[in-house]
Amino acid sequence: MGDIFNVFDLNSSKINQTGVASVGYPQICLRTNRTAKRTNLDDVIKTADNIANKYPGDKAKSAFAVLSSLSELFGGGSFGHAWLIIFHSDKPGDYSSYSYHDGYGYVHNGDTGAGGHTNDTASRGFAYQHVKKINPEMIQALEKVIIPTLNGISTAIGASFGVQPASGRTGVYTATTNCSWFAGNVWNAVTNETVIFTQKFVGKEHANKWGVDALYLINEIADPGMIAESIKGGVGA
Incomplete structure (x- = not known):
């Protein structure tokens, strides 16, 4: 993918392992390690x-190569990450985490096993x-309704x-259903807020060249830089 991996500004300087006590518990927390600068999609394109x-002239090979490379870019770590944590109390370790990861799809509480290369912990x-306080009943709705719907x-x-869920996993991570797509949709559904997590992407302009017919239906891309721009003045920011 060349030098494009070097154009994303990441910042992991803040640590908070128990949430924001003044908000109250339980609370849902949306986090990202991207700085507040949206991705330049021209570079990606x-x-x-x-x-x-x-x-x-080889549509199938072109589509496979492009989609594989974009998934590597968006899911490789250098692009940045967005994830959700529910702090049940101010007790260290009393939290649940939720995110999407390349190669796994939906990841809950780091359930990728000892060899899993994911980190959505409160110590990240x-x-x-x-951060926003939520009702305990909403946690059940999040886990039993909202997330399964997004996984579908x-x-x-x-x-x-042309991508299927990984063995034993639910949900599919792609360049369009990435960690920011998941985190932004869950946050907005749970809180009734409108965190802007996408930017315009006219997929039909690239569908033929890249050999990806599904792009005719895509008109936006989720971006952790957009999430950072949207929440930089939020509670607990």
């Missing part, structure tokens, strides 16, 4: 164009966070890209 140019550093949507979108 240029990189994808260069990959597609390697496979003239972040640049910005936004991401699975359908993944299928349109």
Whole structure:
């Protein structure tokens, strides 16, 4: 993917392992380690164009190469991450975590096993966070209704890209159903707030060149930089 991995500004300088006591408990916390600067999608598009140019006339190979590279970019760590934590109390360790990760899809409380390369813990550093108190009943709705619904949507979108859930996992991580897509949708559904987590992306302008028909239906991309811009003045930021 070249130098594009070097264009994203990350900041993991803040640590908070028990939430914001003044908000009250339980509380939901949206975090990101991206600085408040949206991704320059022109750089991403240029990189994808260069990959597609390697496979003239071979739609299948072009699509596979482009989608694989974009998933690597968005899910490789250098792009930044967004994740959710519910702090049940101010007791250290009394929390639940939720996110999406490349290769796994939905990850709850780090359930990727000893070899899993994910980190959504309360001890992970972040640049910005936004915190809101929620009712205990909403936690059940989040886990039993909201997240399963999003997992179903991401699975359908993944299928349109030719990607299936990993063995034993639910939900599909793609460049369009990435960690910011998951975190932003869950936050807005739970809190009734409107955190802006996407920026415009006219997929139909790239569908033919990249060999990805599903892009005709895509008009936005979730971006941790957009989340950072949206919550930089939030509670607990």
